[in-house]
Amino acid sequence: MTQTVIFTPKSLSEALEVLNDKKPVVLAGGTDLLVQIKGGGIPPPRYIIAIDNIKALKGIKKNGRKVRIGALTTFEEILDSELLAKFAPHLLEASYEIGSPQIRARGTIGGNIMNASPAGDSIPPLFVLEAHLILQSIEGRRKVAISQFHTGPGKTIRRRDELLIGIEFEAGDKSSRYFFMRLGTRKALAIAKVSAAGMLNIKNGHIGKARIALGAVAPTVVYAHGAQDLLAGKSLSPEVALLVANAAQNDCHPIDDIRSQAEYRQAMVGVLVERGLMRIMNELNGDGQR
Amino acid sequence: MGLIGKSVIKAGGVERVTGKGTFVADIKLPGMVYCAVIRSPVARGDIIAIDDSSCNRVKGYLGLFTAKSIPGNNVIPIVFRDQPCFAAKRVNYHGEPIGVVAAESKAIAHTALNRIKVTVKELEGLIDPLKAWGHRKIKLYGDDNIFRHSKIRRGDVESAFRECEVIIEDTYTTPYQEHAYIEPQGMVANPLPDGTMEIYGSMQCPFYVREAVAEVLALPLSDVRVIQTSTGGGFGGKEDVPSLVACQAALPACLLKRPVKLIYERDEDMISMSKRHPSWIHYKSGATADGILRAIQAEYIIDGGAYSTLSPVVLFRGTVHSMGPYRCENVHIDSYAVATNKVPCGAFRGFGSPQILFAVESQMDRLAQGLKMDPAEFRRRNLLKTGDTTSFGQKLSWSVGAKETLEKVVEHSGWRNHIPESAGDKRIGYGLSTVFYGVGLGAGGKHLARTGARVMVEPDASVTFSVGTTDMGQGMQTVLAQVVAQELGLPFENIRMMPTDTSRVPDSGPTVASRATTMSGNALIIACEKPRDSILTEASILLKIEKHNVVIDEGIAFDRKDGRLKVTIKEIIKNCFGKRMPLTGDGWYNTPETSWDNETGIGEPYVTYAWASNIVKLAVDTQTGEVEVLKISSAHDVGKAINPAMVECQIEGGVIQGLGFALTEEMMADSKGKLLNPEFSTYIIPTASDVPEIEPIIVEHPYPDGPYGARGFGEQPLMGIAPAVANAVADAVGVRITDLPITAEKIWRALRAK
Numbered sequence A: 001m002t003q004t005v006i007f008t009p010k011s012l013s014e015a016l017e018v019l020n021d022k023k024p025v026v027l028a029g030g031t032d033l034l035v036q037i038k039g040g041g042i043p044p045p046r047y048i049i050a051i052d053n054i055k056a057l058k059g060i061k062k063n064g065r066k067v068r069i070g071a072l073t074t075f076e077e078i079l080d081s082e083l084l085a086k087f088a089p090h091l092l093e094a095s096y097e098i099g100s101p102q103i104r105a106r107g108t109i110g111g112n113i114m115n116a117s118p119a120g121d122s123i124p125p126l127f128v129l130e131a132h133l134i135l136q137s138i139e140g141r142r143k144v145a146i147s148q149f150h151t152g153p154g155k156t157i158r159r160r161d162e163l164l165i166g167i168e169f170e171a172g173d174k175s176s177r178y179f180f181m182r183l184g185t186r187k188a189l190a191i192a193k194v195s196a197a198g199m200l201n202i203k204n205g206h207i208g209k210a211r212i213a214l215g216a217v218a219p220t221v222v223y224a225h226g227a228q229d230l231l232a233g234k235s236l237s238p239e240v241a242l243l244v245a246n247a248a249q250n251d252c253h254p255i256d257d258i259r260s261q262a263e264y265r266q267a268m269v270g271v272l273v274e275r276g277l278m279r280i281m282n283e284l285n286g287d288g289q290r
Numbered sequence B: 001m002g003l004i005g006k007s008v009i010k011a012g013g014v015e016r017v018t019g020k021g022t023f024v025a026d027i028k029l030p031g032m033v034y035c036a037v038i039r040s041p042v043a044r045g046d047i048i049a050i051d052d053s054s055c056n057r058v059k060g061y062l063g064l065f066t067a068k069s070i071p072g073n074n075v076i077p078i079v080f081r082d083q084p085c086f087a088a089k090r091v092n093y094h095g096e097p098i099g100v101v102a103a104e105s106k107a108i109a110h111t112a113l114n115r116i117k118v119t120v121k122e123l124e125g126l127i128d129p130l131k132a133w134g135h136r137k138i139k140l141y142g143d144d145n146i147f148r149h150s151k152i153r154r155g156d157v158e159s160a161f162r163e164c165e166v167i168i169e170d171t172y173t174t175p176y177q178e179h180a181y182i183e184p185q186g187m188v189a190n191p192l193p194d195g196t197m198e199i200y201g202s203m204q205c206p207f208y209v210r211e212a213v214a215e216v217l218a219l220p221l222s223d224v225r226v227i228q229t230s231t232g233g234g235f236g237g238k239e240d241v242p243s244l245v246a247c248q249a250a251l252p253a254c255l256l257k258r259p260v261k262l263i264y265e266r267d268e269d270m271i272s273m274s275k276r277h278p279s280w281i282h283y284k285s286g287a288t289a290d291g292i293l294r295a296i297q298a299e300y301i302i303d304g305g306a307y308s309t310l311s312p313v314v315l316f317r318g319t320v321h322s323m324g325p326y327r328c329e330n331v332h333i334d335s336y337a338v339a340t341n342k343v344p345c346g347a348f349r350g351f352g353s354p355q356i357l358f359a360v361e362s363q364m365d366r367l368a369q370g371l372k373m374d375p376a377e378f379r380r381r382n383l384l385k386t387g388d389t390t391s392f393g394q395k396l397s398w399s400v401g402a403k404e405t406l407e408k409v410v411e412h413s414g415w416r417n418h419i420p421e422s423a424g425d426k427r428i429g430y431g432l433s434t435v436f437y438g439v440g441l442g443a444g445g446k447h448l449a450r451t452g453a454r455v456m457v458e459p460d461a462s463v464t465f466s467v468g469t470t471d472m473g474q475g476m477q478t479v480l481a482q483v484v485a486q487e488l489g490l491p492f493e494n495i496r497m498m499p500t501d502t503s504r505v506p507d508s509g510p511t512v513a514s515r516a517t518t519m520s521g522n523a524l525i526i527a528c529e530k531p532r533d534s535i536l537t538e539a540s541i542l543l544k545i546e547k548h549n550v551v552i553d554e555g556i557a558f559d560r561k562d563g564r565l566k567v568t569i570k571e572i573i574k575n576c577f578g579k580r581m582p583l584t585g586d587g588w589y590n591t592p593e594t595s596w597d598n599e600t601g602i603g604e605p606y607v608t609y610a611w612a613s614n615i616v617k618l619a620v621d622t623q624t625g626e627v628e629v630l631k632i633s634s635a636h637d638v639g640k641a642i643n644p645a646m647v648e649c650q651i652e653g654g655v656i657q658g659l660g661f662a663l664t665e666e667m668m669a670d671s672k673g674k675l676l677n678p679e680f681s682t683y684i685i686p687t688a689s690d691v692p693e694i695e696p697i698i699v700e701h702p703y704p705d706g707p708y709g710a711r712g713f714g715e716q717p718l719m720g721i722a723p724a725v726a727n728a729v730a731d732a733v734g735v736r737i738t739d740l741p742i743t744a745e746k747i748w749r750a751l752r753a754k
């Protein structure tokens, strides 16, 4: 039988040494990793590094316009964060959809990103924030745009000596509006069949920057480029929402799998994007901002 | 009747919630070894070799046990004798057991399992039951791959259809359903020095397990003792298959002369254990202009899997239920259980009836729609009532509460009061179903329709009782303790049920078919007669009154005429012991006769029937096809609710399991018969968040032969949910889904095609 050695470093520098020496498998909340080991999806690792004692990886902070979420932050902590409720409310919407109370208490945002599932719920919200991932090794730090990080299901550009230490994004302002929507087969403990996140900067009724990201409809989370281009410079109306929703359907390449069918997913991208945009429009009308 | 009809707190309930109780996985015996099951990698093939030579170097490896090691017969006896304990030459389904390895620890057993080399020559298998039926070349069972063909012939369907105003004809399909009991299968086999074998495990039917172990080990029944451990759910999934699990542990235990433990992994359990039969139903029914159900013609096919197991009886029950709870004089039913190269299907809450009732009740709504009649009114006109004769020719002499259940749900649900509520993309719909259920084993298993019980009063007025039926979480233990307490006049707390054990009472048949309360309840009432008589005799002496004037309630005996004259039952029992009066009793209960003519489908298949109606209120999202169930009202004629809270729990649990069957649960197999989603992340059962408001309604039309009028309950709440959901979806958005589960994708597709 293969024996597994588990390292439990207390500090970041200690962890980076171990990563460099042994190239261990990283264990955060374990809600993906342990399932994969038990199910035979990955062979039993020779070395594991459990990072949950490293304080430097926890916490949510704002420094100037930059908001930073530690990689070890759990979804429960995200849901409790006033800072994120203000600057990334759609990330809270996504966090609320994840698993169950037990999973949200253990599962971390870092684990969700590093697991690299196209259905990972925190990823589309981070796409529309144009967040950067901070990766560190003993050789130093690098920042990678989240949209550049995933290369396929379960695949990333992380080197095996690197640790994700945090996620960083620029805080929006009063003109920023967000949404996150998803469909799952049941109300809890359901991996998304389709998801969509959006961020619009709207000033005086005109859309400036627009970002829309789609989950579970391509090998990685993707931007809906066609939809984004259509939105820029327009003002929101039901007609525009429909037009953009149709464009978003052409921005993705879903597949049939055990959870759903390609044709349905493609159509639902349209429904979710339209609903997201309509919700923003109704919020603005409610605020008298239009 | 102090304790009868009282919602006593469930015996063992607190222990379950706080994680206590002795489950089979908790058992540790000195010298215990572990085993793991070797399974077929293909759906059909010939076993060429099983080679464990690479295990011999594994420290702690104790050996390989296969069909060749079996001292007795290589057969799991159920209805027919076609299922082996271990496949010997030919494997017939993916995951079929072909041997076990034993080792000093579970980890070593699994290491050995991975090293065993199994060489199988793959053969073409039959996966689709419609193709397997009468396949010319591949013979899995008999000449035509049919385990059983059942029929009902009554009246003249052809001319009756000519009288109909509306005829609906369609095909319905239903998928596998997984029991999803919280505790996976597991057994411990403990060989004793005297050559006898003890079996501990999670199970519904200890006497089935005893028979199988005795057969495989070539032991007399007297030398096998089976003890049920706390059982974390069954739903039918622990009816026949635990026999297989027990033999897998008992064989190495017998040959190694050491205790053996075997606990299934969840995926292993899902791949290899029984499920609800997938079905294919072609159904045609017609009604006359005045709203009378005139004719039914149906073909009902169930996918039995590789071995017959319980399929013949499942089919029998499905056939009896294929007309629904209605009067209909012209009926022509043909039903078939077909052999395929897939995991054998078996018992599951409702036992062959939920599939066909999905068709029956969908058809009823469609006929009503064709007649432009309210679906409740259409059912009202056709529902069976006391004094009627069923479609299979049985006169219902008493206690038919069908109509009352219907009126109750209509009244409580706000039936079709939906127009103002539909808003945005959401459309509200209401759906109704009315179902019935033959309680007990009936003519399909009447040789087993008996049960034993034993009651022992101790000198301190505590009582133990034993029965041959089991508690698997459904609450039998509590209800039976209420019966014993009531019969003996003692407080509920004084009564303890002994773990069900084949050495305590005679073979009492299985715990299935919602039979435990009625059967063991009746046997216990008989068993209480003798101790009760001693108690009454002694009370009459102490109170100096005549025996028939003694009343006992919750530990006090008093004079019927003068309540002031009292004596405690403790004192009475002490005296009884002093006088060496008998305080132990045995009971034996047989059900009244049942009958069934397999050629005509005419007879009295069950002694009594339970009646139920459900109304589902839901919202359909017209853009996504998603269904949100808002409320379910579910009314059940249970004869008598001995413990109303537990009846309500059964209603809630069954409704939820029925919702899974209706909306999300679907075990899929690939073209080679391999199950694709044997795990709870992809086999989707409802979670707590998915549960709508459930309104349980109890209706009581007493069953004269039942204990206090109780009729037996447990399965019915699941049975009518899927058609009620289908009917509600049709009401909401006008699309009719005929293949379960009713997924968002299917509704969306149907809406788009409209």
Ligand SMILES: Cc1cc2nc3c(=O)[nH]c(=O)nc-3n(C[C@H](O)[C@H](O)[C@H](O)COP(=O)(O)OP(=O)(O)OC[C@H]3O[C@@H](n4cnc5c(N)ncnc54)[C@H](O)[C@@H]3O)c2cc1C
Residues within 6 Å of the ligand: A025, A026, A027, A028, A029, A030, A031, A032, A033, A034, A035, A051, A071, A072, A097, A098, A099, A100, A103, A106, A107, A108, A109, A110, A111, A112, A113, A114, A115, A119, A120, A121, A122, A162, A163, A164, A165, A189, A190, A191, A192
């Ligand atoms: C029952 C259940 C329900 C679930 N439901 C959802 C859901 O609804 N939506 C959803 O998106 N996900 C869901 N998940 C998946 C999982 O919970 C999330 O992806 C979670 O965020 C993973 O975080 P973790 O801390 O548990 O990661 P782990 O399992 O510890 O790690 C996941 C992967 O990331 C790597 N990793 C973790 N942290 C780092 C780091 N700091 N640096 C480098 N590599 C790292 C690990 O090596 C591993 O490969 C569910 C899981 C379960 C078991």
